[in-house]
Amino acid sequence: MMDQPAFNHGQTMAFLELQALNKRYNAVVAVEDFNLSIQRGEFVSLLGPSGCGKTTTLQMIAGFTQPTSGSIMLNGRDLGAIPARKRGLGIVFQTYALFPHMTVEQNVGFGLEMRNVPSHERRRRVSDALDLVHLSHLGDRFPRHMSGGQRQRVALARALVIEPELLLLDEPLSNLDAKLREEMQLELRRIQQEAGVTTLLVTHDQSEAMALSDRVAVMQSGRLIQEDSPFDVYEKPATSFISTFLGKTNSLPALLERAGKRTQIVIDDVRLAGPQTVLANGPVELSLRPERIELTDIDKATLSGDVIERVFLGDHWLFRVETPIGKLLVMQRNLGRRGAEIGERLHLFWEPEAMRLLPRGDVS
Amino acid sequence: MNRNGLFALCFNALFALFMMGPLIVVIGVSFTPTGYLEFPPSAISFRWFRAILDNPDFIDAAWISLELGLASASLSTVLAVPAALAIGRERFRGRDALQALFLSPLTVPTVVLGVAFLRFLSLFDINGTFVGLVLCHAVIVTPFVLRLVLASVTGVDRSIEMAATSLGASHWTVFRRVTLPLILPGVVGGWVLAFITSFDELTVTVFIVNPSTTTLPVRLFSHITQTTDPLVASISTMVILLTVLLMLAVNRLYGLDRLLIGGEAR
Ligand SMILES: Nc1ncnc2c1ncn2[C@@H]1O[C@H](COP(=O)(O)OP(=O)(O)OP(=O)(O)O)[C@@H](O)[C@H]1O
Ligand SMILES: [Mg+2]
Numbered sequence: 074m075m076d077q078p079a080f081n082h083g084q085t086m087a088f089l090e091l092q093a094l095n096k097r098y099n100a101v102v103a104v105e106d107f108n109l110s111i112q113r114g115e116f117v118s119l120l121g122p123s124g125c126g127k128t129t130t131l132q133m134i135a136g137f138t139q140p141t142s143g144s145i146m147l148n149g150r151d152l153g154a155i156p157a158r159k160r161g162l163g164i165v166f167q168t169y170a171l172f173p174h175m176t177v178e179q180n181v182g183f184g185l186e187m188r189n190v191p192s193h194e195r196r197r198r199v200s201d202a203l204d205l206v207h208l209s210h211l212g213d214r215f216p217r218h219m220s221g222g223q224r225q226r227v228a229l230a231r232a233l234v235i236e237p238e239l240l241l242l243d244e245p246l247s248n249l250d251a252k253l254r255e256e257m258q259l260e261l262r263r264i265q266q267e268a269g270v271t272t273l274l275v276t277h278d279q280s281e282a283m284a285l286s287d288r289v290a291v292m293q294s295g296r297l298i299q300e301d302s303p304f305d306v307y308e309k310p311a312t313s314f315i316s317t318f319l320g321k322t323n324s325l326p327a328l329l330e331r332a333g334k335r336t337q338i339v340i341d342d343v344r345l346a347g348p349q350t351v352l353a354n355g356p357v358e359l360s361l362r363p364e365r366i367e368l369t370d371i372d373k374a375t376l377s378g379d380v381i382e383r384v385f386l387g388d389h390w391l392f393r394v395e396t397p398i399g400k401l402l403v404m405q406r407n408l409g410r411r412g413a414e415i416g417e418r419l420h421l422f423w424e425p426e427a428m429r430l431l432p433r434g435d436v437s
Numbered sequence: 438m439n440r441n442g443l444f445a446l447c448f449n450a451l452f453a454l455f456m457m458g459p460l461i462v463v464i465g466v467s468f469t470p471t472g473y474l475e476f477p478p479s480a481i482s483f484r485w486f487r488a489i490l491d492n493p494d495f496i497d498a499a500w501i502s503l504e505l506g507l508a509s510a511s512l513s514t515v516l517a518v519p520a521a522l523a524i525g526r527e528r529f530r531g532r533d534a535l536q537a538l539f540l541s542p543l544t545v546p547t548v549v550l551g552v553a554f555l556r557f558l559s560l561f562d563i564n565g566t567f568v569g570l571v572l573c574h575a576v577i578v579t580p581f582v583l584r585l586v587l588a589s590v591t592g593v594d595r596s597i598e599m600a601a602t603s604l605g606a607s608h609w610t611v612f613r614r615v616t617l618p619l620i621l622p623g624v625v626g627g628w629v630l631a632f633i634t635s636f637d638e639l640t641v642t643v644f645i646v647n648p649s650t651t652t653l654p655v656r657l658f659s660h661i662t663q664t665t666d667p668l669v670a671s672i673s674t675m676v677i678l679l680t681v682l683l684m685l686a687v688n689r690l691y692g693l694d695r696l697l698i699g700g701e702a703r
Contacts, residue, residue, distance in 0.1 A: 137599055157602050164603045170596040174618045183614075187605035235604060 086149060088113040088271055089134075089239060094143035096129050096295075103129040105295040107143070111288075116265055116272045117300075118282035121292030122318065127275040130292075131241050134273070136160050148238055163232030163270070167244040169224045171216040177203070177227050178212040184235040202234040205264055222253045229261070233268050240265070242274040246281060258284045279319045283307065291315050313431045316360040323401050327359040329430060338428065340398040345375065346425045358431040363391065363404040365427035368413075374420035376401075380413050394419055460677060467670035474667055485671035495672055498656035502636050505567070505652060509574035510582075510631035516575070517582035518624060522616070524583075525590035536583075543580045550577070551644035558645060565647030573645055574635045581634055582627030589623030629687060633680075 087110035094107040104126040111117050119127050132138035134145055136157030145152040152160055172180050181202050185195045203209045206226035216224055225245060232240060245261070246254045262285050265272050276282050282289045283303035290300040299311040310316035313324055328339040329347065331354055336347030338359060371377065378396035390412040392403045403421060405412065413419055441449070462476050469475040470482035489495060517539070523529070524536045542550065554573045558564035593616065601611045617624070639654040646655050653676070661669055 135599075135603060137602075157599075158605050158607060160603070161605070162603060164600065166596040166600060168594055168596055170594060170600040172597060172601070172615060183601065183606075184604035187610070231600075231604070 086146065087111055088115075088148055089273070090144075090146040091130070091134070092144045092146070094130065094133060094145065095141045096126070096133060096138065097141045102295050104133070104140075107295075107297055109290055109297060109300065111271060111273060113271055114269055115288065116262070116274070116286045117288045117290060118274045118276055118286040119290050119292060120276055120279060120282040120319075123277055125292045126295040127277070127292060128243055131243050131273065131275050134239070135162055135164055135241055161235065161237055163235060163237030163240045165225075165228045165232050165240070165242045165245045167247060169216075169228040169248075171224055171227055171231070173216055175215075176212065177208065177214050177216070177219075180216065180227055181231045181234050184231065188235065198234055202230040205233065205267060206230045206260075221249050222257055225249065225257060226260075229264060233264070233270065237270060240268075240270045240272040242272065244276055244278075245274070247276070247278065254281070261285060283319075291318070308429075310360065310429070310431070313358040313360060316429065316431065321363050321402060321404075323359075323361040323363065323399075325359045325361070325399055326433065327357055327430075329354050329357045338430075343376070343397050345398075345428075348426045348428050348430065350430045352430055352432060356433045358433045360429040360431060361401070361423065361427060363402040365423050366401065366403045367422045368403075368405060369420050369422040371420045373422050375422050377418060377420045380415050380417050380419060383412060383415060385412065392419065394421065396421065463670050463673045464677065466667050467674040469667050469670075472666060474665060474670065485667045486675075488668050489671060489675070492668065494651075495653070495656055495668075498651050498653045499672075501567070501650060502653040505570055505574055506632040506636040508571045509578055509635045510628050512571060512575040513579040513582050513631050514586075514624060514628050517579050517586050517627065518620075521583055521586035521590045521620075521623075525587050526595065539583050540580045542577050547577075547640040551641040554641060555644045564645060565650055567650050569645060570642070570650055570652075573641060574638060577638060577641060578631035578634045581630045582624075585627035585630065586620060586623040589620040593619045625687075629683075 089109075089111040091107055091109045094104055096102075096104040107126075107130060109117075119130060121127055129138060133140045134152070136152065136155065140153075147160075172183065175183070178199055182195050182199045185198060190198070200209060200212070203212060206229055208223060208226050208230065211219065211223065216227065219227070225248075228245070242261075246257050249257060258281060265285075274282070274285060283306075286303060288300060289303050289306045291298050291306060293314055299306060299315055301309070306315065307319050310319060316322045317324055325340060329350070329352060330337045330339055336350060338345045338347040340359070376396045376398065378394040378401065380392050381395050381400070382393035384391040385407075387407065389407055390405045392405065392413060394401050394403050401421070403419070465476050465478055466474050467485055468481050468483070469478040470480050470484055471478075520535070520539055524532055524539075545553075554569075554576075555564060558566075558569040558573070563569040597619070598611050598615055601615045606614065637654060638652075639658060642652050642655055643658070646652060651659075653672075657669055657672060
């Protein structure tokens with residue numbers, strides 16, 4: 074390795090490398106042994122419940138928080154020795170953090186001013202950035218005269234105009250109402266792709282993480298517990314914590330048994346054909362997504378049960394059904410027919426492979 | 438439709454009258470042609486305003502008060518802004534003690550302060566000097582500035598400053614371009630309040646002036662202990678006039694309600 078040229082060494086490394094990152098506040102461990110690699114141009118989400126250390130991780134990359142140990146490499150540079158103001162990262166804060174005493178143009182131009190960009194070039198780049206976020210007509214406004222979504226875009230433009238190597242977003246959409254949030258998700262994805270900037274987003278909203286990112290990194294109590302594509306994180310959660318945190322699921326304790334090649338799931342007195350698994354026989358955690366359960370006729374049913382609760386959500390129904398293996402959440406798409414009433418008997422069917430088996434007893 | 442009932446209107450009118458009454462009396466008295474305090478004046482005369490010009494020691498005293506107010510308000514602002522930034526947002530050992538120290542002049546009786554200052558200044562042999570006065574007044578008015586600045590500091594979102602830092606601004610630039618503009622209402626408000634407090638201060642100042650540094654309140658006070666002519670009234674009227682002009686100017690430049698009630702930075 075010693076005689077390899079330097080550029081080769083650089084190629085083997087990802088664009089952003091977090092290595093064995095730790096942050097402790099006295100007794101509190103905020104981030105523990107955190108490793109993550111992000112490729113150039115990638116959009117990665119850091120997803121986890123409140124207090125799991127997402128902001129702390131982001132702030133360490135930004136340089137506002139000093140790691141207790143570990144290293145942060147960006148494009149081959151060690152950021153550890155570089156102060157926050159010289160890291161050249163674009164950051165969008167949860168509260169937008171616009172300068173209230175400056176107009177939109179002044180806000181967006183601030184970073185260029187700090188870089189001593191001549192004023193004519195500054196004007197051009199500010200107007201390009203405002204074009205990108207569709208706000209060219211509001212350059213003279215003060216932030217307090219703008220809506221939440223508009224402020225959000227100003228904050229994005231301000232972060233992007235300095236052409237950062239890395240864009241950091243801390244819960245950028247959590248202050249918006251649900252409808253605007255969905256719009257801004259699409260908008261954010263478009264802007265990120267147009268700017269082609271490597272992006273790390275922090276969020277506790279699983280739908281936001283899945284909608285936006287190439288890769289989702291799930292955090293729990295300061296640790297990274299899974300990183301995968303949104304589809305794989307959802308379909309192949311590594312722990313039962315992830316399966317319940319991402320979307321809805323029926324999580325049941327079960328017993329795994331093998332009869333020859335085939336597996337069997339035992340819950341109370343009920344035996345079901347099980348999925349392929351590498352897990353050993355014994356107690357497991359079963360995860361079954363409500364959208365994988367179909368309504369069918371009695372002769373094809375895996376199990377039957379009575380509806381004890383139902384919720385209508387426009388595009389689908391959500392039923393809670395009392396079955397021999399426990400209460401199951403069942404989703405049914407709304408196809409314009411009336412949904413089952415409470416007390417009605419439903420016959421449920423699912424493929425054995427729809428059941429995901431996870432080792433029992435992990436923290437959740 | 439009348440939003441205020443008769444009772445409320447009467448109450449407010451009486452309250453305003455009660456607040457304004459002394460000022461009206463003082464202004465009225467200052468126009469009297471007689472040699473004694475007369476209200477309402479029997480005729481309108483500028484006799485006692487002309488008399489101010491014949492008493493240059495009052496004019497000197499007014500200048501001293503003005504310079505003292507400017508100097509002590511500015512000095513206390515320079516001290517209180519960094520103190521407020523540290524107290525308002527950092528967590529360090531001795532933070533509560535520091536805040537208590539800065540606010541303590543409010544809790545010590547002014548007479549006690551006066552005696553203490555007298556002894557203290559004598560130790561350094563600067564008793565009665567202008568510098569001594571400035572230092573003492575700065576101590577007295579700092580709590581006012583600190584409280585107003587502290588209130589605006591705690592209202593500033595730290596992430597706004599982080600944003601500026603991430604965009605490449607140095608500590609000093611962040612302070613000058615972001616923090617200071619955001620806390621400016623508190624700073625200006627504190628300064629004005631400090632100036633007025635210093636200009637007006639009597640109890641402590643009496644202990645520490647000498648004939649060459651006598652302030653206007655002290656000069657007026659010693660004048661009325663000897664005679665009671667309407668000269669005091671005409672000088673007071675001039676002070677009221679100047680204050681009104683100052684307030685109008687501040688209002689024009691800045692908006693008084695924003696200053697006194699507080700509000701969002703522009
Ligand atoms: N300055 C600090 N001093 C002490 N503990 C801290 C400090 N900052 C964060 N922590 C702790 O570290 C842990 C992680 O905090 P962090 O802000 O990173 O969480 P988060 O994942 O961003 O949560 P949220 O979704 O609520 O923003 C929390 O338990 C928090 O209490
Ligand atoms: Mg956070």
